[in-house]
Amino acid sequence: MKQKIKIWLRAARLFSLTASIIPVTIGAIFAAKESKFQLMYYLLSLFAAVLLQASVNMLNDYDDFINKVDTKDSSSSNGVILENLLTPKEISKGGRLVLALGCIIGLFLAFKKGPFILILGAIGALSGYSYTGKPLMLKYRGLGAPLVFIIFGPLMVLGGYFVQTQRISTNVLLLSIPVGLLTTAILHANDIRDIYHDKKAGIKTLSIIIGRANACYIYYGLVYLSYISVLAMTYYRVTPIWSLLCLITLPTALKNINKLRISNGSASGLKALDQETAKLQAQFGAILIISLLFSSIK
Template identity: 85%
Template sequence: MRQKFKIWLRAARPFSLTASIIPVTIGAIFAGKESKFQFTYYLLSLLAAVLLQASSNMLNDYDDFINKVDTKESGSSSGIIFENLLTPEELSKGGRLVLALGCILGLFLAFQKGFFILILGTVGALSGYFYTGKPLMLKYRGLGAPLIFIIFGPLMTLGGYFVQVQKINTNVLLLSIPVGLLTTAILHANDIRDVYHDKKAGIKTLSIIIGRIGSCYIYYGLISLSYISVLVMTYYRITPIWSLFCLVTLPTALKNISKLHISNGFTYELAALDQETAKLQGQFGVILIISILFSR
């Protein structure tokens, strides 16, 4: 039983789940500065977001396998199917079940907190399903990066906020920018690494469309703009002065940028760049959350 749980946990790609945890938490904490913090609803909204992301990760693994985007040689999936830990059908059914659970939670939150949550949840669920699922297969058409920014930036941050206070705040949308950019950088790092295998599979990610040099500049820009946005928001007092502590993660960011800069094309040297970028996003996000939490 424990071994089976570990397999499913691995299929969910836990290292990436900060992508949903951070924005929902930022939105909820920011709302807590305006009214009483509803911890139970925060946990429910967080669980719904994590379930939707985990289901997308599982279904993405399945779709990439079926469409021959992932192979044993590419090493870009969770490896669950290739190691015969789960069959493709089991992974697909599991992903759909997790998606259904996330949708049920979302419907409950919409019933409790308003129709706007239903809109956000529907957009999130459909985006996760059609990220690689037929007929849209958005990632395979070069739309992965902008979609990820929207979902893991404004949508989830605003969702975490709205569940608490049932209103929209433009400052929350601004707060979503740095974390959304870093989350997009995780996906972009993954796409840069996988260009060779993605080309063989006949799909077109953003990295394939704009080429190596353009892809590198996009990554540099995503990382740089994350820090610049915090500086600007601090200057205009949208975020507290303590949010400048996010700058302590700069060495990690520069290390990732350097790794990409000196890599010889799309090579094995970039194998862990997506995970390293996920660590950066997590560290940056936690510091931003703490700075908001302890601000007046």
């Protein structure tokens, strides 16, 4: 049983789940300055977001395997299907079940907090399913990166905030920019690494459409703009001065950028770049959350 749980956690890509934890938490903590913090509703919104991401990860693995994007020669899969740890049918059923559970929680939150949550949840669920699911298969049409930015940036940050306040804030949307950019960089690092195999499979990710050199520039831009946006928001007092502590993670960001720069198109040299970018996103997001906590203490 313990081994089975480990396999399912691997299928959910546990290392990447900060991509949903960070934005929802940022939205909720930012709301604490304006209203009483509601722990139960925060946990429910967090659980719904994590379930959405886990379902997308599993359904993505299923679709990539069925469409022959993931093979034994590629490095993009987490391996649970290729290593016969789970069957494609099990992954598909698991992804749909987790998505359904997330939707049930979303419906409860919509009932308690208003129809706007229903709208956000519906956009998130449909977008997540359509990431690689038929008929839209957005990742295969070069739309994966913008979709990830929308879901794990504005959608989740605003959702975490709205559950607490039942309001929409321009500042919250601005706050979603750096975390959305870094989360998109995780996917983009994956796509750059997999250009050869993705092209061989006949799909068109953004990295394939614009070419590897330009794809690298986009990765650099996603990372650098995350820091620039925090500097700008701190200057205009959207975020507290404590938010400048995010600059502590800049050496890690530069290390990732340098790894991509010197890779010279080698997929093996970029094997862990998506995981390293996920670590950067988690560190950056955690510091941003702490800075918001400091500013909300009265």
